[in-house]
Amino acid sequence: MAKMEFKAESKRLLEMMINSIYTQKEVFLRELISNASDAIDKIYYKALTDDTLSFEKDSYYIKVSADKENRLLKITDTGIGMTKEELENNLGTIAKSGSLAFKNETEIKDGHDIIGQFGVGFYAAFMVADVVTVTSKALGSDQAYKWESEGAEGYTLVPVDKETVGTEITLKIKENSEDETYDEYLEEYRLKSIIKKYSDFIRYPIKMDSTGKRPKEDNEDELIDYTEEQTINSMVPIWKKNKSELTDEDYAKFYNEKHYGFDQPLKHIHISVDGTIRYNAILFIPEKTPFDYYSKEFEKGLELYSNGVLIMSKCSDLLPDYFSFVKGMVDSEDLSLNISREMLQHDRQLKLIAKNINKKIKSQLQSLLKDEREKYEEFYESFGRQLKFGVYSEYGSHKDVLQDLLMFKSSKEKKLVTLEEYVERMPEEQKYIYYASGESIDRIDKLPQTEVVADKGYEILYFTEEIDEFAIKMLMSYKDKEFKSVSSGDLGIESDEDQKSTDLKDEEHKELFEYMKSVLADKVKDVRVSKRLKSHPVCLSTEGDLTIEMEKILSAMPDNQNIKAEKILEINSSHEVFSSIKDAFDKDKEKVALYTNLLYNQALLIEGLAVQDPVEFSNSICKIMV
Numbered sequence: 306m307a308k309m310e311f312k313a314e315s316k317r318l319l320e321m322m323i324n325s326i327y328t329q330k331e332v333f334l335r336e337l338i339s340n341a342s343d344a345i346d347k348i349y350y351k352a353l354t355d356d357t358l359s360f361e362k363d364s365y366y367i368k369v370s371a372d373k374e375n376r377l378l379k380i381t382d383t384g385i386g387m388t389k390e391e392l393e394n395n396l397g398t399i400a401k402s403g404s405l406a407f408k409n410e411t412e413i414k415d416g417h418d419i420i421g422q423f424g425v426g427f428y429a430a431f432m433v434a435d436v437v438t439v440t441s442k443a444l445g446s447d448q449a450y451k452w453e454s455e456g457a458e459g460y461t462l463v464p465v466d467k468e469t470v471g472t473e474i475t476l477k478i479k480e481n482s483e484d485e486t487y488d489e490y491l492e493e494y495r496l497k498s499i500i501k502k503y504s505d506f507i508r509y510p511i512k513m514d515s516t517g518k519r520p521k522e523d524n525e526d527e528l529i530d531y532t533e534e535q536t537i538n539s540m541v542p543i544w545k546k547n548k549s550e551l552t553d554e555d556y557a558k559f560y561n562e563k564h565y566g567f568d569q570p571l572k573h574i575h576i577s578v579d580g581t582i583r584y585n586a587i588l589f590i591p592e593k594t595p596f597d598y599y600s601k602e603f604e605k606g607l608e609l610y611s612n613g614v615l616i617m618s619k620c621s622d623l624l625p626d627y628f629s630f631v632k633g634m635v636d637s638e639d640l641s642l643n644i645s646r647e648m649l650q651h652d653r654q655l656k657l658i659a660k661n662i663n664k665k666i667k668s669q670l671q672s673l674l675k676d677e678r679e680k681y682e683e684f685y686e687s688f689g690r691q692l693k694f695g696v697y698s699e700y701g702s703h704k705d706v707l708q709d710l711l712m713f714k715s716s717k718e719k720k721l722v723t724l725e726e727y728v729e730r731m732p733e734e735q736k737y738i739y740y741a742s743g744e745s746i747d748r749i750d751k752l753p754q755t756e757v758v759a760d761k762g763y764e765i766l767y768f769t770e771e772i773d774e775f776a777i778k779m780l781m782s783y784k785d786k787e788f789k790s791v792s793s794g795d796l797g798i799e800s801d802e803d804q805k806s807t808d809l810k811d812e813e814h815k816e817l818f819e820y821m822k823s824v825l826a827d828k829v830k831d832v833r834v835s836k837r838l839k840s841h842p843v844c845l846s847t848e849g850d851l852t853i854e855m856e857k858i859l860s861a862m863p864d865n866q867n868i869k870a871e872k873i874l875e876i877n878s879s880h881e882v883f884s885s886i887k888d889a890f891d892k893d894k895e896k897v898a899l900y901t902n903l904l905y906n907q908a909l910l911i912e913g914l915a916v917q918d919p920v921e922f923s924n925s926i927c928k929i930m931v
Contacts, residue, residue: 344384627695
C-alpha cells in the first residue's frame with residue numbers, strides 16, 4: 306500500500322498545526338463534531354434543491370464512542386460522506402476546507418450555516434492520537450474509502466466496504482506521558498463534559514452509550530450492568546427560541562445549567578439582532594457577588610459562540626469593567642475567527658456587539674431602578690461598589706454612563722437615594738450636594754462637622770466605602786450642582802454677616818491663633834474660628850481636593866507615599882473651652898500649648914486618625930486633671 310505525501314509545502318506545516326495552533330487539546334473533539342455537523346448540513350442543503358432527496362432530521366445524528374481496552378475513540382456521523390477525490394483533496398491538502406467550498410457554492414437558507422472555514426480543525430485530532438483513520442461513503446456512491454495517517458509522514462487511501470452513507474473517524478489515542486494524561490479522552494464522563502462545554506448546541510443529536518449498574522428486575526438486591534444510548538447535547542439553544550415561549554424559570558434553569566453562579570439571576574436580558582452584524586445574546590444580572598468578585602482571581606467575560614459552537618469561555622472584550630458582574634453568552638454567525646477558532650481575527654464586529662450590549666445592560670438597570678426599586682437596591686448592595694469604581698477608573702471617562710445608577714444612603718431616613726432624587730428635593734437656596742465620609746453611618750452622625758449643615762435642614766449623603774469620595778471627586782458635579790464635603794473649609798452656607806463676624810473674631814484673636822499654629826508646627830495649615838461648630842469645641846476641616854478620609858485610605862495602601870490633607874484646626878469661639886484658652890494666653894503660654902495639643906489630638910480621634918504620641922497625650926490629660 307503506497308503512502309502518499311501531504312499536498313503542502315512542508316511537513317512542518319502540519320507539525321505546527323498539531324502543536325502550536327490550539328491552546329487546549331480537548332478542542333479536538335469540538336472540531337471533529339463541528340465537521341460532522343457540517344456533513345449533515347450538506348445533505349440538508351442538497352435536499353432543498355433535489356426532489357429525489359428527503360431530509361428527516363430524526364434520521365441524522367453524530368455518535369461518539371470509546372473503547373478503553375484498545376484505546377480507540379470513534380466519531381461517527383450520518384452526513385454526506387466523502388468520495389475518494391474529496392478525501393484526497395480535503396484531508397490530503399492541509400488548510401483546504403471542503404465546507405468552505407460548499408458554502409461558497411451553495412445558497413444558505415433557513416438560518417443554517419456551515420461551521421468550518423479553514424480546513425485545519427480535522428488535524429487537531431493528531432494532538433491526542435497516534436493514528437487517525439477516516440472511513441467514508443459519499444451520498445450517491447457505491448464505494449467507500451479509508452484514509453489513514455500517523456501524522457506528518459503522509460497518509461494511505463484505499464477502498465473498503467461500508468454499508469451506510471456517512472463518515473467514521475477513529476482515533477488511536479496516545480499513551481500517557483509524564484506531562485500529559487491521554488486516558489481522559491477515553492473516559493465517558495470526560496467526553497460528555499467536553500461535548501456539553503463546546504458542542505451542546507450543535508443542531509443534531511450527539512449520542513453516546515452510557516454504562517452503569519441498576520437493580521435486576523426480579524431481584525432488586527442484585528445489580529446488573531447496563532448500556533443505553535443517550536443524547537448528550539441540548540441541540541436547540543435557548544437563545545434561538547422565541548422570547549414569548551420562554552418563562553423566567555427557563556432562563557433561571559439555563560443560568561444554573563451553565564454554572565454562571567450559585568445564586569439565582571436577579572434579571573435577564575434576551576437580545577436578538579439581525580442587522581449589520583447578526584447575533585443573539587442572553588445576559589444575566591446576578592443576585593449576589595461571587596466569592597472572588599473583588600479579587601485579582603476574578604475573570605470577567607461572556608461565553609462566545611459561533612454558530613452554536615463555544616469559541617471562548619470568557620470573552621472579556623464584550624463587557625466593560627464596570628459591568629463585569631454580568632454573566633451570559635453571545636452567539637454570532639458573523640465573527641471573523643482565527644485559524645484555531647479560539648480567538649478573533651478582527652475586533653470590529655466584537656466592538657459593535659459590545660457597544661450594543663453595554664447600552665442594553667444600562668437600560669435594564671435603569672428600568673430595574675425605576676420599576677423594581679427593591680430589586681435594584683438588592684443588586685446595588687452587591688455591585689454598587691463596582692459602578693463607583695467605574696466612575697473613578699480611566700480618569701472618569703465613563704461617569705456620564707454611570708452617574709444615574711449611583712446610590713448613597715443619606716441623612717434623610719437613612720435610605721439609599723439616587724443623585725437625581727437628592728437634587729430634586731434640594732431647597733432652592735442650597736448651593737451644593739453635601740456629603741460626609743466615615744467608617745459607618747453612626748460615626749458620621751457624630752461628626753461635629755455635620756452640625757451646621759444638618760441645622761440648615763440640608764440632606765447629607767453618607768460615604769462609607771473607600772471608593773466613594775474618589776468617585777465623587779472624578780464626577781465633580783451632578784446637574785450643575787457641585788459636591789461639597791461637610792469638612793470643607795468653605796461650606797457655602799454662611800451669610801455675608803456671618804462671614805464678617807467670623808473674620809472679626811479671627812482678627813481679634815489673631816495673635817492667639819498664630820501661637821497655637823506655631824505649637825502644632827506643620828501638623829496643620831492654619832488655626833481659625835469655626836463657622837460650623839455649635840456644641841463641639843473643636844474639629845478639623847480641610848482645604849484642597851484631598852480630604853482626611855482620602856488621606857486615611859491612601860496611607861493604608863502598600864505603596865503609601867505619606868500624602869497628607871491640608872488640615873485646618875477649627876475652634877468653637879462660643880465654647881467654654883475657648884474661654885479657658887483665652888485666659889491662659891494672657892497668663893500661662895505653656896498651658897496654652899498643652900491645651901492646643903490636647904485639642905488637636907481630640908480632633909484627630911474624632912476623625913478616626915491615630916494620635917501620633919499616645920504616651921504624651923495621656924500625660925497631657927493627667928496634667929489637666931492634676
